Amino acid sequence: MKLMTCPINGQRPISEFFYGGELRPMPDPATADDATWADYIFNQNNVPGLKQEWWCHTPSNTWFIAERHTLTDEIQRTYLYGSQVLEEVSP
Amino acid sequence: MPLRLLKFGLSQTYPEPRMFRQPDRLKSHYDVVIIGGGGHGLAAAYYLAKDHGMTNVAVIEKGYLGGGNTGRNTTIIRSNYLTPEGVKFYDQSVTLWQDLAEDFNLNLFYSTRGHFTLAHTDSALRTMRWRAEVNKHFGVASELVGPQEIQDACPEMDLHCGGHLPVLGALYHAPGSIARHDAVAWGYGRGADQRGVEIHQQTEVTGITVKSGRVTGVQTNRGNISTNKVLCAVAGSTPRLLDMVGLRSPLYVHPLQAMVSEPMKAWLDAIIVSGSLHVYVSQTARGELVMGASLDPYELHSTRSTFDFVEGLCTHMLDLFPFLSHVKIVRQWAGMADMTPDFAPIMGKTPIDGFYLDSGWGTWGFKATPVCGKTMAATVASDRPHELIREFSLDRFERYDLVGEKGAASVGH
Amino acid sequence: MKRLPPISGEWIDRHQPVSFTFEGETIPGYQGDTVSSALWAAGRRVLGRSFKYHRPRGILSLANHDVNTLMQDGPKLNLRADVVPVEPGMDLMAIHTFGGVQGDRATVLDRLSRFLPVGFYYKAFLGKNQFPFWERVIRSITGLGAVDTTTPRLRTPKRYDFCDVLVIGSGVSGLTAAIAAAEAGADVVVVDENARAGGSGHYQRGDDGERSRQTAALVAQVQQHPRIRLYTDTTAAGYYADHWVPLVHRDYIAKMRARAVIVAAGAYEQPAVFRNNDLPGVMLASAAQRLIYRYAVQPMERAVVLTANSDGYRAALDLAAQGVTVVAVVEMRSQPVVTDPVRAVRDRGIQILSQSCLYEARPNPGGDGVASVVVCPLDADDQPQTGFTQTLACDGVVMSVGWAPTANLLYQAGVTMRFDETVQQFVPDRLPAGILACGRVNGVYDWEEKQRDGQRAGLAAAHRLGLVDTAPSLERAIAPECPSHPYPMMAHPKGKNFVDFDEDLHYEDFIHAVQEGFDNIELLKRYTTVGMGPSQGKHSNMNALRILAHLRQLPPDAIGTTTARPMFHPVPMAHLAGRGFMPERRSPLHNRHAQQGAVWMPAGQWQRPAYYHQPGLTRQACIQQEVMAVRTRVGLIDVGTLGKLELRGPDAMAFLERIYTGKFSKMKVGSSRYALMVDESGVVIDDGVVARLAADHVYFTTTTSGSARIYRELSRLITMWQMDCGIVNLTGARAAVNLAGPRSLSLLQPLTNVDLSPEAFPYLAVRQGAIAGIPALLMRVGFVGEWGYELHVPADQGQALWDALITAGKHLGIRPFGVEAQRLLRLEKGHVIVGQDTDGLTTPYDANLGWAVKMDKPFFVGQRSLQILKQRSPKQLLAGFTLPERFQGNPPQECHLVIHKGDIAGRVTSIGYSSSLKRYVGLAYLQPELTAIGTEITIRLTDGSMVTATVAPTPFYDPDNHRQATVSREEAFV
Amino acid sequence: MMRASPVQDCLSSSATRRDINGMSTVWSTPEDLQGDTLGLCDRSCLTRWGVKGAGAAAWLTALGLPVPQHPNQWCALPEDGLIARLGTTEFLIEDGWEGAIAPQLAQQMANLPSKVYPVLRQDLAIALTGCAVPDLLRQTCSVNFQALDLTEQPVILTSMIGVSVVVIPGDRAGRPFYRIWCDGTFGVYLWQTLVTIAQDLGGGPIGAAYLYDLELGR
Structure with a gap:
């Protein structure tokens, strides 16, 4: 089974983790038009590649960010949200 | 002995021609380029030629015919969906399926077995009744049955499920069938080929040219093609192709795994599905049990296998059929499912003129193969969405006008 | 024999x-x-x-x-x-x-x-x-x-296991690798599917004891090594991500997590393809040698050995040494390398028929064995010269024409293989980190070279683990001879020259399949079914590939191989399932329900009482009695399965505003409010009650099915929004009951120090105090439509609370009630159950919950989508309906359809018989034009018959909430 | 006070019981000696508290308690109690059999500073003892406990047969001694499953007296 490293609890089988979806910025709801908003709600950046994703280590309820390649399943690194420069998040 | 077999025994040389030719090179222009040589793409090619007389058509396949989800699914065919648009669409598919072998002159092992979707909770029972009522409304044979009727049809099943989640009832769908998946691709491929369609295997699309909002050409690793119509029928690879034309979609790709047992003497006629236990199973003509569960829990564009899938599925299989303890699993595999937020496909026209989409097939693409080919062919030929697929258009999402198939989410497949 | x-x-x-x-x-x-x-x-x-x-x-x-x-x-x-x-x-x-x-x-x-x-x-x-x-x-x-x-059902244990280096295969290269890695300090596990370790070193002797002696010495060294565990009778069933290898033993599965994996699985000997190569008595040379050296069984009396490598000569020597008459060695190669075994065969005077093939084997009269073989010389192009055949009488044939690598796990690990012409075999080319191969699977067949290869692999694994400083070179030495014939296949006009024994595929089948266009290895496999039988192509895939390469005139590399999926050998389902763990949750009050005769219903991982069985009463009667107990006296239900969350901190109220559709900032301390949650697309996903316990402290509930999911998601949102508040999941830590009915006040007051008088503790108020000495949170709620209290206490005192309430309520006619009665009670009040009266696409507007959505606040999850959805005319709306008072016949059931002008116009989501109202009441989704009060709607039953119902306002029962406003004097002081 | 253990219905009726901290607890059973091989003991009766929040560590330090320096680490408290750091900002504090800081902490919990939040602990708390404990763990949990350095006093938050658990591995009298906590509503499932496996391995439930002697070194 695939291993993932929780920044707090260390390396565990991926069955201990919950996938929370891609980390993606929300447009400002006050200024976004309906089409922009619907695009945010439904459409995905679904081309495979290296993505920043929310993951949760469920036994400890620890949420963190994993950089994972969605073609190879390779996890490049994991870190707590906010502990890395957020400008790295590609829009 | 069927006469057909006598021919083989009495011929001096093997009498069969090629099922599909292998063209040396791509032409510079096709009226339609179909990307994806799975069941859907080949069916669309077949119906373009057969129904619409369009034969200057190329099917471009990166691997080999039917090598994607067509050859990886668990071959269940049914039409017991939840929404009117879903039921009408899949019912048309079942109708086409029933005559397909004779149309192709190729045995698809289309076998009507009856399909039970088990309910282990009262909320699942409610959903089953909902589906049964909608199905009946459109003339599709579905009914809610109780434990006794399930036990009569499948006396081997342990309705107590090892005490965990006793079976309370089921949605019974008599037309539920299975078929030999590879043969479907070959049948459509041969039929299309015989009518003049070119099938190019081991040809990968590297780009699609769009000028002023119109498709004008396709680039491949074997050369460039000019065309004004492109049909994209590539399941898990759809996002990569959409990216080539600058479109976004709600598709998300997760692996869907399956496994098969060693053959054993026939004992299971029906197709059994349990959403709560994440099990679906049928027995092939060869005697193997073909089994699947649910989507993998996270996005991945890969067909790798996991061991926990086999462990979980075997646990639940034995809950239902404890006597299979000694039966051995031979092989497991995976496909890539392109899912949508409302569990309904995305079909038809797109904001790019001449770029047609056949996607969002999640876990239900195989059963739709004939109707999909037929309706997409009509859509491509006339540049107007076929009436059966209007509700499945890509722009329904920006309109917040989703298809209600997700209401039955707990009982998928 | x-x-x-x-x-x-x-x-x-x-x-x-x-x-x-x-x-x-x-x-x-x-x-x-x-x-x-x-x-x-x-x-x-x-x-x-x-x-x-x-x-x-x-x-x-x-x-x-x-x-x-x-x-x-x-x-x-x-x-x-x-x-x-x-x-x-x-x-x-x-x-x-x-x-x-x-x-x-x-x-x-x-x-x-x-x-x-x-x-x-x-x-x-x-x-x-x-x-x-x-x-x-x-x-x-x-x-x-x-x-x-x-x-x-069999329940076989599964277990987790761990090691530094897993060596798969205990042949000479695997044993050497294990020793090298262990000597460097690694914790090593060696697995082998055979009953004993040693691999081919044990039986491919060539009548020379030296190899088996050396092998035995290596085995002994491994067995005695403190850092090596040797698991025989154990199959590595597959390779999964991050060096995860299930090891299958007849009694259990061990899921091995290694830090490096060395595949030393050897090679499968491949059959030669000639007519009747499947007759009993025709066997692989390694099979004959296994028979001799493992089981001391004479494989045959008169043997013909067909060979294309030195292994065949060794087999001839082994047979001869055991008294088998070796009629001839049929040598397919034109220029065999003269090795020691070749010399030894010559020295023994065994006839060698050079550059020849077996054209066919002929059956004995019974058809159940070999009587003779037809040997045929080969021309310069390796074609049989069928005009020059000779027939040799024999009762057995031994085939030694080549090998295919046991590379299944290497493929699964993502190793790229290339075809090596010098050994006529696919060998590993690019190996992912931590994956190594040695021995025959690596294309190394020479005895000494296999040991060096094992040594290299063992040291490379140790290097990967940081146990040795320098990485050994992984270059292989040049093989002294090619172990495999490039095309050991003889066409025959009468066929029965089998390529795949599982599926009975003979040579011609492949030619025909290719002729029909199945000329890609995957298509060929799928059309012919080669390799799809239980042995999964172990003896057939390589020959099928050679045939396809031959027909297409391409090198094997250009043909490529098919994917080798797990399992390596088939594995029983009982092994894979193991003990079958299914987590279950139990309310702290579980045994109290059981004692009262609860009939259970599953609710996620929980079992909840559907109702309490009363001897002699039907299910419906029990439920109706429970309902009436609540309506007229007092009832008690376990609601402990609800999600129970606690939020504290300066941002607590601001956070609630962002996650629920309602407004909470101005809620008074000591009060509670209904709360509705939607997702970002505006779909209803959960509801509950929020209780404000202090300015910066709230306690709130979620649905039973939502508790884990909602807690997890709220934790994420707090993290993402960086809000200054802490959330605690008390779902399992608190027991909760709802005490409901007109006598609830008079029951509870004597037990508690909290003033329950309507003035001091009005509807929707929240108090903290003690009940029967147990610290408790008390909430005045009205879900079931009667005066009542939801009581939350520490789980370990839940039973004490329950017992106190039941005891105190005995003279008031208290009755425990279950989920079914609660559903009916809330239906009479027109309250929606999320998940029953909503589905995966329901918006608050569809479900008539628009009143719970406050758009005039800065932000909440789903708000922007609801702004869009609010502009649209809904396709359906939830409305109440009733059946006539004296309705006879079968009532509609949940999910029966509403039919209007022949089309589907709606669906019943809830229905039940209200004893209080003496009629069936229900909720249904209806097309908007059908929702006017008084509209007659038609519901179609399962049998197709139609029932007419009338759209009615909700709540059906006590529409003005009088039951919460006053408690009658009589009831308050019973 | 009448407290009930999450697994009270699973405990042997033939056992000798004692009331400990208001909870009826199995004190000894005729099979207690199987604890040498593999014993499971219900120790839910011990008093415990939880706190979490960014200010929790500082608050505990101010109370004079030894606070584990690293996430997922534990320290002993006087009288055999313990304080375990769960992740970075949450703490589990448990008294020993003889109790010690209960009165002191109970008082303090009513009056917490900002960024310190109480966590109501209602766990099933069990201990596993005996030489076969590693075998049982290998059948139920994917963590490689043998690879841990016990001198670092590790706390493991993981999943055991599908249930989230906190595990403190250790040894007493030269034999494995593991303390495990889980949500009490999963208690019956966890207990019954572990007992089934333990019985396969020659062990089973034992009384608290066995642990009392073991933990207090008597």
């Missing part, structure tokens, strides 16, 4: 005879025998029948891919006779025969084979009306063994 005199290193224990029956006949054997070796020793030659043509089959590999000799032993099916050890009392039948292996009535299929070419079943029986008949015929003759549907 006979048992040989004792041989050094034999696996059988002659002091322990074991007998069993095969098709009714008693067969003697020894402890250590396999079924096949015992049967062979007893002179049995036909051990099974083939899949398609029912041809007689004997021993082919003796290496776990003799799938034509599958056996049934009672409930155990498809046992592989070639590897299953004999056990006393076994009662074996060959599977897949009609009347036993000797008298199989289905052998007629063999004579019809010309009518049944490759893929024949795609071309016949296809008529829509005929196929169901033919399918029944086909299903009755396919299927191998039979399941016994009375077999009880």
Whole structure:
């Protein structure tokens, strides 16, 4: 089974983790038009590649960010949200 | 002995021609380029030629015919969906399926077995009744049955499920069938080929040219093609192709795994599905049990296998059929499912003129193969969405006008 | 056929005879025998029948891919006779025969084979009306063994295991690798599917004891090494991500997590393809050697050895040493390398027929064994010169023409393989980190070189773990001879030259399939089914690939291989399932419900009382009594399965505003409010009650099914929004009950220090105090429509609370009630149950919950989507309906459809008989034009009959909430 | 006070019981000696508290308690109690059999500073003892406990047969001694499953007296 490293609890089988979806910025709801908003709600950046994703280590309820390649399943690194420069998040 | 077999025994040389030719090179222009040589793409090619007389058509396949989800699914065919648009669409598919072998002159092992979707909770029972009522409304044979009727049809099943989640009832769908998946691709491929369609295997699309909002050409690793119509029928690879034309979609790709047992003497006629236990199973003509569960829990564009899938599925299989303890699993595999937020496909026209989409097939693409080919062919030929697929258009999402198939989410497949 | 005199290193224990029956006949054997070796020793030659043509089959590999000799032993099916050890009392039948292996009535299929070419079943029986008949015929003759549907479920343990280096295969290279890694400090596990370690070093002797002595010494070294664990009888079933390898033993599965994996799995010996190469008595050289050195069984009396490598000469020497007459060695190569075994064969005076092939084997009169072989010289192009054949009498043929790498796990690990012409084999090219290969699977066949290769792999693994500083070079030495013939196949006009023994595919089948356009290796596999039988192509995939390469005139590299999926060998489902863990949750009050006769219903991982059974009463009557107890006296329900969350901190209220559709900032401390949650797309996902306990402290509930999910998601949002508050999940830590009914106040007041008077504790207020000495949170709620209190206490005191309430309520007629009664009670009040009255796409507007959505606040999850949705006219709206008071007949059920002008116009989501209102009441989604009060709607029942109902306002019961406003004097002071 | 253990219905009726901290607890059973091989003991009766929040560590330090320096680490408290750091900002504090800081902490919990939040602990708390404990763990949990350095006093938050658990591995009298906590509503499932496996391995439930002697070194 695939291993993932929780920044707090260390390396565990991926069955201990919950996938929370891609980390993606929300447009400002006050200024976004309906089409922009619907695009945010439904459409995905679904081309495979290296993505920043929310993951949760469920036994400890620890949420963190994993950089994972969605073609190879390779996890490049994991870190707590906010502990890395957020400008790295590609829009 | 069927006469057909006598021919083989009495011929001096093997009498069969090629099922599909292998063209040396791509032409510079096709009226339609179909990307994806799975069941859907080949069916669309077949119906373009057969129904619409369009034969200057190329099917471009990166691997080999039917090598994607067509050859990886668990071959269940049914039409017991939840929404009117879903039921009408899949019912048309079942109708086409029933005559397909004779149309192709190729045995698809289309076998009507009856399909039970088990309910282990009262909320699942409610959903089953909902589906049964909608199905009946459109003339599709579905009914809610109780434990006794399930036990009569499948006396081997342990309705107590090892005490965990006793079976309370089921949605019974008599037309539920299975078929030999590879043969479907070959049948459509041969039929299309015989009518003049070119099938190019081991040809990968590297780009699609769009000028002023119109498709004008396709680039491949074997050369460039000019065309004004492109049909994209590539399941898990759809996002990569959409990216080539600058479109976004709600598709998300997760692996869907399956496994098969060693053959054993026939004992299971029906197709059994349990959403709560994440099990679906049928027995092939060869005697193997073909089994699947649910989507993998996270996005991945890969067909790798996991061991926990086999462990979980075997646990639940034995809950239902404890006597299979000694039966051995031979092989497991995976496909890539392109899912949508409302569990309904995305079909038809797109904001790019001449770029047609056949996607969002999640876990239900195989059963739709004939109707999909037929309706997409009509859509491509006339540049107007076929009436059966209007509700499945890509722009329904920006309109917040989703298809209600997700209401039955707990009982998928 | 006979048992040989004792041989050094034999696996059988002659002091322990074991007998069993095969098709009714008693067969003697020894402890250590396999079924096949015992049967062979007893002179049995036909051990099974083939899949398609029912041809007689004997021993082919003796290496776990003799799938034509599958056996049934009672409930155990498809046992592989070639590897299953004999056990006393076994009662074996060959599977897949009609009347036993000797008298199989289905052998007629063999004579019809010309009518049944490759893929024949795609071309016949296809008529829509005929196929169901033919399918029944086909299903009755396919299927191998039979399941016994009375077999009880087996629960075999699974366990986790760990090591630094996992070595798969205990042949000489694997053993050497293990020692090298362990000497460097690694914790090593060696697995081998065989009963004993040693691999081919034990049996490929060439009548020379030196190799087996060296092998035995290596085995002893491994067994004694403190850092090596040796697991025999254990199969590595597959390779999964991050060095995760399930090890299958007959009694258990160990899921091994390694830090590096060395695949030293060796190679499968491959059959030569010639006519009748499947007759009993024709076997792989390694099978003959296994028979001799493991089981001391003479494989045959007069042997012809077909070879294309030194291994064949070794086999000839081994046979000769055991008294077998080696009639001839038929050498396929034009220029064989003269190695020691070749010299030894020459020295023994054994006839060598150079540059020749076996053109066919001929059956004995009984058709169950070999009588002779036809040998044919090869021309310069390796074509048989059929004009120059000679016939040699023999009763057995030994084939040693080449090998295919046991690379299944390497493929699964993502190793790129390339075809190496010098060894005529696919070898690892690019290996992912932590994956190593050595020995034959790595293309290394020479005895000394295999040890060096193992040493290299062991050190490379140790280097990867940081145990040694320098990485060894992984270059392989140049092989002294090519171990495999490039094309050991002879076409024959009469066929029966088998390539795949599982599926009865002969040479011509491949030519025909390619002719039909299946000229890609994957298509060829799918059309012919080569490699799809139980042995998964272990003896057939390589030859099929060679045929395709030959026909397409391409090198094997250009053809590529098919994907090798797990399992390596088939694994029983009981092993894979293990003990079958299914987590279940229990309310702290579980045993109290059981004592009261609860009839359970599953609710996620919980079991909840649906109702409490009363002797002599029907389910419906019990439920109605529970309902009436609440309406007229007092009832008690366990609501502890609700999610119970606590939020504290300066941002607590601001956070609630962002996650729920309602407004909470101005809520008074000590009050509660309904709360509705939608997702970002505006779909209803949960609801509950929020209680404000202090300015910066709230306690709130979620639905039962939502508790874990909502807690997890709220934790994420707090993290993402970086809000200054802490959330605690108290779902399991608190027991909760709802005490409801007009007598609830008078029941509870004597038990608590909280002033329950309506003025001090009004509807929707929240208080903290003690009940029967138990610290409790009290909330005045009205879900079921009566005066009532939700009481939350620490879980370990839940039973004490329950007992106190039941005792105090005895004289007031208290009655526990279950989920069914609660559903009915809330339906009378028109309250929506999320998940029953909503589905996966329901918006608050659809469900008539717009009142709970406050758009005039800065932000909440889903707000922007609801702004869009609010502009749209909904397709359906939730509305109440009633049936006439004296309705007779079958009432509608939940999810029956509303039909209007012949079309679907809605759906019932809830319905029940209200004793209070003396009629059926329900909720249904309806097209907006049908929702006016008083509209008559038509509901279609399962049998197609129609029931007319009338749209009615909700709540049906106590629409003005009088029951919460005052508690009657009489009830308050009973 | 009448407290009930999450597994009270699973405990042997033939056992000798004692009331400990208001909870009826199995004190000894005729099979207690199987604890040498593999014993499971219900120790839910021990008093415990939880706190979490960014200010929790500082608050505990201010109370004079030894606070584990690293996430997922534990320290002993006087009288055999313990304080375990769960992740970075949450703490589990448990008294020993003889109790010690209960009165002191109970008082303090009513009056917490900002960024310190109480966590109501209602766990099933069990201990596993005996030489076969590693075998049982290998059948139920994917963590490689043998690879841990016990001198670092590790706390493991993981999943055991599908249930989230906190595990403190250790040894007493030269034999494995593991303390495990889980949500009490999963208690019956966890207990019954572990007992089934333990019985396969020659062990089973034992009384608290066995642990009392073991933990207090008597």
